[in-house]
Amino acid sequence: MSRLREHLNLFLMLAPALAVVLVLFMGGLVMGVAQSLGYMPMIGKTDVTLNAYVHILTDENFLRSLALTCWIGFTSSILSTILAIVAALVLRQNLLGTRLTTFIFQLNIPVPHIVGAIGVIFLFSQSGLISRVTHLLGWTQAPADFPVVVWDDWGIGIILEYLWKTTAFTGVILLAVLRSIGEDYEDVARTLGASAWQRLRHVIIPLIMPGILRSSILVFAFTFGSFEVPFLLGKRFPRALPVLSYEYYHDVDLGFRQEAMAISVIIAVLITAIVLVYMKLSETYVRSD
């Protein structure tokens, strides 16, 4: 009896969250898939075809966008994870001032990405603050002398923004993991004669690996699907996939919506696939422990 009630309670408490997920997320997904197949009764299209996918996947521009998006996603998640590990290792030591440093380190977490992107433009564009300083110092003569960091070929501006934001995010997670582990394992390793590198490589990293994997999945999924940062800091061509999708969606020709939705569905499928692979990876990691 009380068992049943517990279940009912559980269900009732989860219902609002489930409703949001199912109705808003799944509903949107279903409509997106339908539109990507060309089912758009409001503009008189009811034929279901795979034309948009064929068109997109054979389009060189799409493939270039896909490559760029993968590059941005992988580079920013790998680099930010490495930086976050280093930062967390430094910050967990209870030295003088680390509390303040930790606070400063976390300060940018509530700042929206769009603000960070504008900040990157202000700082790193060819007529940005840093360029002005180098001009004052006489290192550059004109804005064009300053290296191209924003709106560049390799998405450096985009990656910089993601690093700035996600390093703190991953760092905070890893810091929490490290603190919960404590230093006992390391002390044991030390008494057995392990060097600092050996302690890091064989004790700490394996212990925090689940945390690393999970947070880097989140970072990758976010950077792969995010729109505003590549929109503001990316080159006009090729575009990151979310920006490309937005562009198709806003084309004067409503027929392009099919392509826009197809791109969005592809983004969703890719992220899901990569998350599944990651989860498999982290599972094997835990098991081998």
Add this chain to the structure above:
Amino acid sequence: MKHRILVLLSLLVAVVLVLGACGPKATPTPVPAPTQPPTPAPAPTQPPTPVPAPTQAPTAPEKKPLGLPAPLDKMTWDDVVAAAKGQTVNWWMWGGSDVINAWVNGWLAEELKKRYDITMHQVPVAGPTEFINQVLGEKQAGVHSGGAVDIMWINGENFRTMKEAGLLYGPWAQLVPSGALYDWDDPAIAYDFGYPVEGYEIPWSGAQVVLEYDTAKVPDPPKDMAALIQWIKDHPGLFTYPAPPDFTGSVWVRMMCYYATGGYEQFLGDFNQELFDQKFPACWKLLNEIEPYLWRKGQTYPETQQAHIDLFANGEVYFRMTYGPGDAQTRIDKGQYPPTVRTYVLEDGTIANTNYIAIAYNAAHLPAALVTANFLASFDSQYNTIISLNRYSIMKESALTPEQRNLLASVKRGPAILPPEVLSAHKLPELQAKWLVAIEEGWRKNVLEK
């Protein structure tokens, strides 16, 4: 314990919601109007205003219904104004100009409140597709009244798209009092990018492309398109244009195409695919030819006009094209541009158009939409945009009173603004909407992605 916190939290949320819901309703009650000093000081930033702006033209109280389309078909103008009282008007408009946004939320919002008790709510958008999608989506969903869009700043292919899809309220523009201020026989007013207006939108402003440059950096700017192209090649990295479909980038591409294809006259009619395929490769060739000499070697283009403004203001590029002949002066006055910036038009001429205010067919606040659109087109509002946004009069001279004409004649222009005669002597027409779309698409395929 946890339960108590939950209850507390939900109570808090409820209180906030209730407060939020009451807020806007509560504010109008204190009647702000009488407390305000009666002296009309319309533009405190503009000291040389010789005479205080005149009050609304004496529209004799109309007893007859105006003949507006349903649901306002029985109403006189006074009825419309009365019905608009206390309403909020949602103006969906391009929000890419900080200067215009400040005007809308400043002077305009105050005047609407003071004169008509209407609250202005600006909905800034990046492009017209946003409100087209909004109204279209509502129509598809069967929301035929109470829509999110009341009035829109619109012209060209977007007006055509909306009118043809039945997304606009009308005809009304010639029925409201301010309609009489415009010359509906003038093709520049009655046709929007070659498409008949037929009372579905009212003129709001005139636009003509000018080039901004800094005399401290370019003392002697190239006179015509040919010379400008040579200048671009001689000064690598110092010229660019916003990427179409940004409307300024789009008009710049059209102007270069007019030059490269031997003139606009051949394209004035309906869209002709054959002619397009035959003539426009010359334009793509020219644009690709100058590309290596553009900012960042043409590998990228400014995404938006604001990005281009920043590049110009920061001295990364030496020219900026704009649809607003008064933009530069406004920015000099605000300290965003150095005082040495000037504007000019190419001797080949520059493209000009008129832009308008239209009303959504399912506007939630139809009376307020009409009153606001009418006010935007009225002399008082037009005069204020002329003195504070450095615009030009597009009103019919003969429809104005002698005092109004004197007021216009006494407007003092800053040095960065060209005289109206110079502008009108260099006007080039816009093409019809389908040409525009084809040119934007052609630019993307043949220039950007090359």
